[in-house]
């Protein structure tokens with residue numbers, strides 16, 4: 009469920025008309041729905057409530073705007089962080105360090121030092137060398153570091169190869185065969201305290217069984233480690249996928265793709281939180297531990313859109329191009345992992361004619377496209393469109409490639425739209441640079 013729909017032919021986010029947001033802040037711009045983020049969090053948490061002791065640690069790399077973090081902190085969310093900078097953001101947004109887990113294969117001594125002093129809940133250790141480093145840094149600061157080992161269960165989850173993490177060929181985690189030895193080593197280190205075990209099999213997974221399979225595969229090890237080292241938690245990671253393809257609501261009239269369904273859901277290809285929960289609750293309960301979840305995309309993915317304007321049209325003998333003012337530097341998902349985003353005009357055209365086009369950005373790269381050979385309504389220069397489901401791995405992955413300033417971000421809450429990040433200026437682009445002389 010999300011809060012974007014057509015009302016009288018105009019696309020709205022909650023009670024706010026997206027075209028008026030575009031007029032206010034210009035395009036391109038990201039817009040997020042507070043209600044959708046909150047609902048996603050609450051719905052997942054409710055589905056998992058039979059577990060009792062649990063903590064959702066939002067994987068903030070998906071969208072780390074301070075307003076988003078603040079909203080989730082107020083919901084009681086913890087945070088899964090992957091850098092010292094992300095912890096800094098959590099603290100600035102009013103989140104608590106003791107509800108943060110620290111993931112990532114390349115934690116620096118500086119990051120570890122900062123996280124230790126702030127008192128994070130757990131370092132999720134990705135290698136034996138990292139464990140030694142954490143022990144060493146903790147010794148220097150005179151603290152004991154709480155840790156979990158990220159164990160790679162070697163299960164295959166159907167997703168794009170760039171976002172699969174739970175196979176033994178991936179760079180993440182420690183193999184099942186090594187895990188017990190790493191815990192032995194951890195037990196012997198003076199500045200390490202064993203707290204849990206973590207796993208994460210990948211991202212954008214739309215089937216529940218691989219999650220349960222990972223838990224079942226790890227269960228004997230978890231129970232053994234629990235008896236030996238006194239584990240307190242098990243983290244099942246993130247990865248619950250969202251629907252990127254499908255028709256959008258149109259009040260009561262059927263819109264150009266047809267169904268009048270109010271959500272972006274198609275082909276039953278969707279992992280509802282209740283379905284996910286039904287599959288994982290039993291195997292997780294059997295562990296008798298506090299359970300952590302690290303959803304990123306599920307919380308924010310369908311809560312954001314990227315607004316962009318049509319600049320030009322251009323035809324070659326084989327293609328029709330629609331050139332828009334957003335580029336791959338603003339939203340890299342299509343170029344990076346063939347990500348699909350539905351394209352919705354901010355005003356439904358009267359004429360329901362469709363044409364097959366490539367929607368491309370201004371960046372000097374052939375990978376700079378948002379759609380290829382896609383049937384969409386006929387667009388003219390000046391028309392504005394929304395690239396749907398851009399709330400996760402959108403703005404956070406943006407760069408200033410081609411000297412294009414970073415975009416503004418707007419948070420909608422009911423009837424109110426707040427600019428929660430201003431558009432960068434050209435001066436921002438060169439801040440910190442200098443010509444020697």
Ligand SMILES: *Cc1c(COP(=O)(O)O)cnc(C)c1O
Nearest residue numbers: 067111211246247302303304305
């Ligand atoms: C990226 C990541 C997540 C979140 O993944 P989503 O697919 O966005 O839910 C959770 N845990 C870890 C360790 C990650 O690296």
